[in-house]
Amino acid sequence: MPLAATGDLVTAAAEARTAVAAFNIITLEHVEAVIAGAESVAAPVVLQVSENAVKFRYGRLLPLARAAAAAAERASVPVALHLDHVQSDDLLRQASGAGFSSVMYDAARLPYEENLAATRAAADWAHAQGLWIEAELGAVGGKNGEPPLDAHAPGARTDPAEARAFVTDSGVDALAVAIGSSHAMTTRTAALDHDRLKRLTAALGVPLVLHGSSGVPDDELVAAVAGGIAKVNVGTALNIAMTGAVREFLAAHPEAVDSRKYLSVGREAMVRTVARLIRVLSA
16 A cells, blocks of 8 residues: 555544554564564554664665665555654755655754754754654653663653643654653663653643653553553664574574575564564554
């Protein structure tokens, strides 16, 4: 089917008080696994390409984006493409010609006023191109070699009043909020600030996004969706599943040299992870 629009999927999820799962992809195996996992549970899904993934692919966006789009158009469920954690304005401006319906512009590292100004300019450009745009306020942490987030540090979590002003003044369509999760967690031990999420949901009129969801236990994810999260980003959980399966296969078959043998095992492990997490979000 034709590519879906991220904004439509997230808006529908927000109205239904559920959440759409958004998975970060790095290889074609990631793409195929995410789509197969979503098809197995008959659910829509978002494929996300991050700026870091583009850097890994020699700085070229189109090869992975076009492969993802080709696979998505053959899926039996709605699949959208989202450009994630963009800090480069040059990369941002490649989104509209590469099949993406949405971008996450990440200026959260900057002081508030600079974040606002950069995000406002990005939102104006994105909307002129017909793109839905997500931004971040607060400190989710764990990206680009950053140390693990101290989720209890002063100022780390998104302030509801500041977030309301930020959304109004920037014009973004969705906001990623810092409520206790962190990127790149390899253990599922994050404890979310549900009271803060409740206040953010009440204060804002746009869908809320949870980043760093790989480190969040199932019951916390369920509570987050009930509390107003409409888009849940997952990346590290796929890499854990793939790497673990490949390691196990190679340990049992040290003579193996055909990459299809172990990549297929890794892909199937990701399929199971995708399906399981989507079921959790639909609980």
